[in-house]
Amino acid sequence: xxxxxxxxxxxxxGGIPWSRRATAKDVAALAQVSTQTVSRVANxxxxxxxxxxxxxxxxxxxxxxxxxxxxxxxxxxxxRTIGIIPxxxxxxxxxxxxxxxSAAAHRxxxxxxxxxxxxxxxxxxxxxxxxxxxxxSGLVILGLExxxxxxxxxxxxxxxxxxxxxxxxxxxxGFDQAGGARLAVTHLLALGHKTVHFVGGPEYSVQSQQREExxxxxxxxxxxxxxxxxxxxxxxxxGYAAGRRLADNRQVTAIFVANDEMAAGVMxxxxxxxxxxxxxxxVVGFDNVxxxxxxxxxxxxxxxxxxxxxxxxxxxxxxxxxxxNDGAPATPSVIPGWLEVRASSGPAPQSD
Amino acid sequence: xxxxxxxxxxxxxGGIPWSRRATAKDVAALAQVSTQTVSRVANxxxxxxxxxxxxxxxxxxxxxxxxxxxxxxxxxxxxRTIGIIPxxxxxxxxxxxxxxxSAAAHRxxxxxxxxxxxxxxxxxxxxxxxxxxxxxSGLVILGLExxxxxxxxxxxxxxxxxxxxxxxxxxxxGFDQAGGARLAVTHLLALGHKTVHFVGGPEYSVQSQQREExxxxxxxxxxxxxxxxxxxxxxxxxGYAAGRRLADNRQVTAIFVANDEMAAGVMxxxxxxxxxxxxxxxVVGFDNVxxxxxxxxxxxxxxxxxxxxxxxxxxxxxxxxxxxNDGAPATPSVIPGWLEVRASSGPAPQSD
DNA sequence: CTGAAAGCGCTTACAG
DNA sequence: CTGAAAGCGCTTACAG
Numbered sequence: 001x002x003x004x005x006x007x008x009x010x011x012x013x014g015g016i017p018w019s020r021r022a023t024a025k026d027v028a029a030l031a032q033v034s035t036q037t038v039s040r041v042a043n044x045x046x047x048x049x050x051x052x053x054x055x056x057x058x059x060x061x062x063x064x065x066x067x068x069x070x071x072x073x074x075x076x077x078x079x080r081t082i083g084i085i086p087x088x089x090x091x092x093x094x095x096x097x098x099x100x101x102s103a104a105a106h107r108x109x110x111x112x113x114x115x116x117x118x119x120x121x122x123x124x125x126x127x128x129x130x131x132x133x134x135x136x137s138g139l140v141i142l143g144l145e146x147x148x149x150x151x152x153x154x155x156x157x158x159x160x161x162x163x164x165x166x167x168x169x170x171x172x173x174g175f176d177q178a179g180g181a182r183l184a185v186t187h188l189l190a191l192g193h194k195t196v197h198f199v200g201g202p203e204y205s206v207q208s209q210q211r212e213e214x215x216x217x218x219x220x221x222x223x224x225x226x227x228x229x230x231x232x233x234x235x236x237x238x239g240y241a242a243g244r245r246l247a248d249n250r251q252v253t254a255i256f257v258a259n260d261e262m263a264a265g266v267m268x269x270x271x272x273x274x275x276x277x278x279x280x281x282x283v284v285g286f287d288n289v290x291x292x293x294x295x296x297x298x299x300x301x302x303x304x305x306x307x308x309x310x311x312x313x314x315x316x317x318x319x320x321x322x323x324x325n326d327g328a329p330a331t332p333s334v335i336p337g338w339l340e341v342r343a344s345s346g347p348a349p350q351s352d
Numbered sequence: 353x354x355x356x357x358x359x360x361x362x363x364x365x366g367g368i369p370w371s372r373r374a375t376a377k378d379v380a381a382l383a384q385v386s387t388q389t390v391s392r393v394a395n396x397x398x399x400x401x402x403x404x405x406x407x408x409x410x411x412x413x414x415x416x417x418x419x420x421x422x423x424x425x426x427x428x429x430x431x432r433t434i435g436i437i438p439x440x441x442x443x444x445x446x447x448x449x450x451x452x453x454s455a456a457a458h459r460x461x462x463x464x465x466x467x468x469x470x471x472x473x474x475x476x477x478x479x480x481x482x483x484x485x486x487x488x489s490g491l492v493i494l495g496l497e498x499x500x501x502x503x504x505x506x507x508x509x510x511x512x513x514x515x516x517x518x519x520x521x522x523x524x525x526g527f528d529q530a531g532g533a534r535l536a537v538t539h540l541l542a543l544g545h546k547t548v549h550f551v552g553g554p555e556y557s558v559q560s561q562q563r564e565e566x567x568x569x570x571x572x573x574x575x576x577x578x579x580x581x582x583x584x585x586x587x588x589x590x591g592y593a594a595g596r597r598l599a600d601n602r603q604v605t606a607i608f609v610a611n612d613e614m615a616a617g618v619m620x621x622x623x624x625x626x627x628x629x630x631x632x633x634x635v636v637g638f639d640n641v642x643x644x645x646x647x648x649x650x651x652x653x654x655x656x657x658x659x660x661x662x663x664x665x666x667x668x669x670x671x672x673x674x675x676x677n678d679g680a681p682a683t684p685s686v687i688p689g690w691l692e693v694r695a696s697s698g699p700a701p702q703s704d
Numbered sequence: 705c706t707g708a709a710a711g712c713g714c715t716t717a718c719a720g
Numbered sequence: 721c722t723g724a725a726a727g728c729g730c731t732t733a734c735a736g
Contacts, residue, residue, distance in 0.1 A: 021486075023729060034707045039731060047705060069487040070425035071729035074712050079422065084466075089454070095447035098466075102441070106468040111483065113465050114436075114450075116458040131463065134373075135421040236645055264645040271647060293588055293616040295623060295647050375713060386723045391715060399721060423713035426728050 022063035031059035042067050069111075073135070081111040082316060083136035085128045087120055087143030092289040093305055094142055097163060100309020101140055108317060110137070122151035133158060138316040144168070146204050159319035161312050165332050166206070171319070172332040173311045177207055180301040180337040181214025184256045184284045187299070187339055189222055191282065192348035193254035198229040199242045199266060200258045205234075211258045211286060232262045239265025247273040247281075253348050254282045260290035263298055267344070278346030288340050297342035307335050374415035383411035394419050421463075425487070433463040434668060435488035437480045439472055439495030444641040445657055446494055449515060452661020453492055460669060462489070474503035485510060490668040496520070498556050511671035513664050517684050518558070523671070524684040525663045529559055532653040532689040533566025536608045536636045539651070539691055541574055543634065544700035545606035550581040551594045551618060552610045557586075563610045563638060584614045591617025599625040599633075605700050606634045612642035615650055619696070630698030640692050649694035659687050 024035040024042070031038070033056060040048050041056040042065075048056075059065075073079040082105045088094055102112045113136055115128040125147055132139060138159035149168050154160060165174025188196045198215045201208030212229055219226050230245060232238030239262025246252045247269050257263035263285035267277060275281050277296055285291055288302035311333050376390040383390070385408060392400050393408040394417075400408075411417075425431040434457045440446055454464045465488055467480040477499055484491060490511035501520050506512060517526025540548045550567045553560030564581060571578050582597060584590030591614025598604045599621050609615035615637035619629060627633050629648055637643055640654035663685050 025729080035730080036707055037705090040706090043731085049705065052705080066482060066486055068426070068729050070422045070431065071712090072731075073422035074420070074426050074714085075729080075731045077712080081465075089451040090444070090448045092442070092444065092447075095444075096442045099441040102466055102468045103470070106470070111465060111487070112468070113433075113463060114454050116454045116464070118455070118458070130418060134418055135463070261645060264647075268647055290642070290645055293613060293642055293646065295616075295620055377713080387714080388723055389721090392722090395715085401721065404721080420713050423728090424715075426730085427713080427715045429728080 021068070022065040023068070024065070026063050027056065027059045027065050030063060031056045038065075079111075079135055079137050080109065081113050081136045082313065083113045083115060083132035083139045085115050085117060085125060085132070085139065085141045087117070087145070093287060093303060096305035097142060097309045097312075100306045101312055102309075104310045104313035108313065110313075110317075120147065122148045126151075126153045129153060129155065138320045140312050140316060141170075145206055159316055161316045161319070163308060163312055165210070165334050167332055171315050173308055173315055174332055174334060175303050175308065176334045176336045177210035178214030178217070179334075180286060180303070181211040181256065182218045183337070183339045184286070184299075184301055185215050185218040187341070188254040188256065188282055188284060188345065189218075189224070191254075191346060193282065194348070195219060195224045195227060196254045196256050197227050197246055197252050198256050198258070199232055199239060199246075199262055200229050201232060201234045201262075203231060208258050215256055232258070232265075234259055234261060236261050236265035236268070238262060240269050242266060243269025244273075247275055252281060254284075254345075256284050256286075258286050260285040260287045260294075260298060260300055263300070263344075264290060264294055267294060267296075267298070277344050280349060282345040282348075284345055288337075291340060291342060294344070296344050299342045299345040300340050301337050302340050303337045304335050311335060373420070374417045375420065376417070378415050379408065379411045379417050382415060383408045390417075431463075431487055431489050432461065433465050433488045434665065435465045435467060435484035435491045437467050437469060437477060437484070437491065437493045439469070439497070445639060445655060448657035449494060449661045449664075452658045453664055454661075456662045456665035460665065462665075462669075472499065474500045478503075478505045481505060481507065490672045492664050492668060493522075497558055511668055513668045513671070515660060515664055517562070517686050519684055523667050525660055525667055526684055526686060527655045527660065528686045528688045529562035530566030530569070531686075532638060532655070533563040533608065534570045535689070535691045536638070536651075536653055537567050537570040539693070540606040540608065540634055540636060540697065541570075541576070543606070543698060545634065546700070547571060547576045547579060548606045548608050549579050549598055549604050550608050550610070551584055551591060551598075551614055552581050553584060553586045553614075555583060560610050567608055584610070584617075586611055586613060588613050588617035588620070590614060592621050594618060595621025596625075599627055604633060606636075606697075608636050608638075610638050612637040612639045612646075612650060612652055615652070615696075616642060616646055619646060619648075619650070629696050632701060634697040634700075636697055640689075643692060643694060646696070648696050651694045651697040652692050653689050654692050655689045656687050663687060 024038040027038045028035045038056055041053050084101060086094055086098055105112050115132045117124045117128045133155050141162045144162050144164050154170060160170045162168055162170055162172045163174055164172040185196050200212050216226055230242035232242050243266035255266055257266050263283055267283055270277055270281055277283055285298045285300035288300040291298035291300035376387040379390045380387045390408055393405050438446055438450060457464050467484045469476045469480045485507050493514045496514050496516050506522060512522045514520055514522055514524045515526055516524040537548050552564050568578055582594035584594050595618035607618055609618050615635055619635055622629055622633055629635055637650045637652040640652040643650035643652035
């Protein structure tokens, strides 16, 4: 359809067979320069006469030249690719982070590679690291959580960053879990509730521990009683079970739930026994991924996924392109969240 | 920590400096064979004495050899990489598909590359194709939807597949949207409802059109009146607005909503005007991503994301490794969904 | 400012 | 069954 192709003889784009991709050599021949100069133009190096550059650019366009990434990587070492090792991609939060990492990478002109980890153990992650090692400039690991970090084989000279808020053997960028919990509890206490009950995730979960710690310390600091925490497993069903246990206790007027899914279950349980939200009981969730779809709309802690994704890339690129590879102190970047107030939280009931 | 390293002299793994990755040459030297033979062992080619193979494998292990992907790709052409062009990764459905594609790719020993598209237009997608072209063996495009497919630059000899259920210029694998809608409407009619109202997505959306078509044709086939469809934009707010319009009409006893998010809004509107679900009105959603978190739990059409992901890879690999590149008829593979019955749908009310 | 030569780490014919 | 040579398409010194 374009003017400079000839489909009859099987040649197109300046005489190069359709079945073959154009190389620097093709461009060089057409522009009457060396492949050398083609390379300079392709990489925007200076020291090329504007006239020559124009000639080369035109030839590139004509033959549809894009540099062969493999050859470039092989020769120059750098691959301009960021590897991502996701944990649970089909989780809303993680999908947002991958999206943000991928967008930021693209803005910096980096490609993105994904390495699936069938079993989320140290050795599973190690195998993914091994697979990516060869073909990336740096690595982002998501959701390290309860992997035994000390068993990770962290290759020398491969920049890495984890989405985690703990100080690890590698740089990290994470959410302020405890801070988010603090916002939730403070919000509920300000509404006049005497104390706040807690529904946590599984006990091994670092995130759940941190959210619990934020909840507990805020209560303690305010001189309030600390009720025994309920334990769930992140699923709505486990939230429902915890909700049933709490619903019969008329002392319970405020519940902070460690994620939105379980909060959905807690609210269902409260509905079933006829306790009104928020008139009788206030509920606050965490993650803010489901909150607006629930009934009543759930007050929740929003995690700034986009910011985390961007910061991950930023930290990684400063290692790749910068100089701070050696013995960096690796203090984690902690990204704060915020409280989204919706209809599920309200003033404590008047009569106790 | 391992026995065969020597951290004192800065050499490890069989005398190779830590800062350099082991190459086939290193392995060859250690095993006293040619790089040739190393290559044969690395690629599981036959025609190597078991004895020799063992010697090479041991040397590989010792120096921690993994073949350089760039060199391999440069020399042999194939990259053993599948490129994915996602549309909206932070959408539950698409994240599931990417997860499934990535898992299937891994099982077949392929790597996965992701190309971000900042603006979802034909030219945006074309630019992503251009970026990946050089470094993948095949391409999966997700959510083509309303992109002008005829404007896509589909490279010659690059196997591609789209997640779409229409017959396109490239092979496709998609959900059976109309079939899903049929399941939903049939379910509601079987419950005794006289007819079923419909809340659709934006008019330009191909998916919404197909779901509407499934709804309409099922009603027509059953000889039922076809009420005017409501139009939303996939958001809960638009569902809420549609729900308010429908809620006051006492003739409405069954609503089929084109996605779960809008269904959440519809249910909220029904709640607000005091119409009971499912006693007064039954609601059925689509996608089954939010359904179990809602109150009451939403009957919804489940899409088999995992199956679509697997099939996408399968179709792509049969192009890459097989022979059917030329003028394939490109009939789309259509993956059926199923109905998940929950509490939001029930028998039609007795009195009209 | 431009070019001829070498080489990144593999694999693909071709010998033996 | 194994190896010496050539070359994939670039970029990196080194000349001029």
